[in-house]
Amino acid sequence: MILSKRHRIQFPSVDTTKLDQDEAYFFLVNDHQSDERRRIRFHDYAAIYSEPGLYEQLFYERLKCDSPRKVTDALHYTAEHERDNLAEMRVLDLGAGNGIMGEELKKHGVARLVGVDIVDEARDAAFRDRPHIYDDYLICDFTNLSTAEHEELVNWGFNALTCVAALGFGDIPVPAFLQGVNLLQTDGWLAFNIKETFLERSDTSGFSRLIRELIFSEYISLHHVERYVHRYSIEGKPLFYFAVICRKEKDIPADFCDHLG
Ligand SMILES: C[S@@+](CC[C@H](N)C(=O)[O-])C[C@H]1O[C@@H](n2cnc3c(N)ncnc32)[C@H](O)[C@@H]1O
Structure with a gap:
């Protein structure tokens, strides 16, 4: 894979246990200077794929998908x-x-x-x-x-x-x-x-x-x-x-x- 930048991914503070797998979400901090962030659903593939390396960082690194x-x-x-x-x-x-x-x-x-x-x-x-x-x-x-x-x-x-x-x-x-x-x-x-x-x-x-x-x-x-x-x-x-x-x-x-x- 072509190497890409690292993203700031934040998981919600609330307990998400009751959410279905496709309802889970995370926040993507847009900018390293400000703390502006976007809420993205795990199944919003279009949004995730649009950010190089985000899919890999979220599912494969952080959540250890194998x-x-x-x-x-x-x-x-x-x-x-x-x-x-x-x-x-x-x-x-x-x-x-x-x-x-x-x-x-x-x-x-x-x-x-x-x-x-x-x-x-x-x-x-x-x-x-x-x-x-x-x-x-x-x-x-x-x-x-x-x-x-x-x-x-x-x-x-x-x-x-x-x-x-x-x-x-x-x-x-x-x-x-x-x-x-x-x-x-x-x-x-x-x-x-x-x-x-x-x-x-x-x-x-x-x-x-x-x-x-x-x-x-x-x-x-x-x-x-x-x-x-x-x-x-x-x-x-x-x-x-x-x-x-x-x-x-x-x-x-x-x-x-x-x-x-
Ligand atoms: C979790 S991703 C898995 C991607 C890849 N197979 C992997 O293992 O990393 C699920 C993919 O299924 C695609 N998908 C969802 N519904 C689909 C459909 N009806 N036909 C084809 N692809 C679909 C999504 O757009 C998404 O890219």
């Missing part, structure tokens, strides 16, 4: 176990952000790497901070791809899909993830992470039910699940996630989501 390395390593050794090789993979990185996952994948020398995100600022930040990572980077909505976008993506012949720190919490919805799976060739790899509560039966939200339904469906086969600390909360509590590695068996029908309502 997911890109964890999920890449899990994909690497699961594939290796099946005599497959990351270096031969043509990867679609969904919810690519400013390219941290792409950077991890690139360490293994993947054959092709295409990023996708929904906000322009993500692509701008990836090209600004990690200009040599992606072969292409598309801004589009996977729940509503145009024919031209779909054709362009099919032409890459993807045999791996990664989606890190981007599923749930108002980020990538299940139908968009299913579209990603359907862009994969049969036997292609899926590597993603998910908050542990999404796999618990007590979580009956539509999102959790769909994800559980998908993981144990005939459309994909489960190869590896690992519980680990994704990052810490503002209050210092570990947030546990699962790293999940699967293989695609067949295309998922368009009505997959319908029967769960």
Whole structure:
């Protein structure tokens, strides 16, 4: 990554334990001389990516996020176990952000790497901070791809899909993830992470039910699940996630989501 300036990040004085993960916020002190500051939500990615190095300083340094390395390593050794090789993979990185996952994948020398995100600022930040990572980077909505976008993506012949720190919490919805799976060739790899509560039966939200339904469906086969600390909360509590590695068996029908309502 291209080195950038250090930011003054302040966490709120109040106890934020009761806030949902996507409601958490911090203050960014604008100027080192005055104490003027801006309140920014953790999920205001456009604002965060616009400040070089802020995403890394907040999530990776201060809150110790480790997911890109964890999920890449899990994909690497699961594939290796099946005599497959990351270096031969043509990867679609969904919810690519400013390219941290792409950077991890690139360490293994993947054959092709295409990023996708929904906000322009993500692509701008990836090209600004990690200009040599992606072969292409598309801004589009996977729940509503145009024919031209779909054709362009099919032409890459993807045999791996990664989606890190981007599923749930108002980020990538299940139908968009299913579209990603359907862009994969049969036997292609899926590597993603998910908050542990999404796999618990007590979580009956539509999102959790769909994800559980998908993981144990005939459309994909489960190869590896690992519980680990994704990052810490503002209050210092570990947030546990699962790293999940699967293989695609067949295309998922368009009505997959319908029967769960
Ligand atoms: C927490 S960031 C993760 C970025 C990167 N994967 C990483 O591990 O650092 C989540 C990303 O998902 C993107 N995102 C949210 N909803 C999306 C959608 N419907 N389609 C594509 N990307 C989406 C956000 O814009 C954001 O860049």
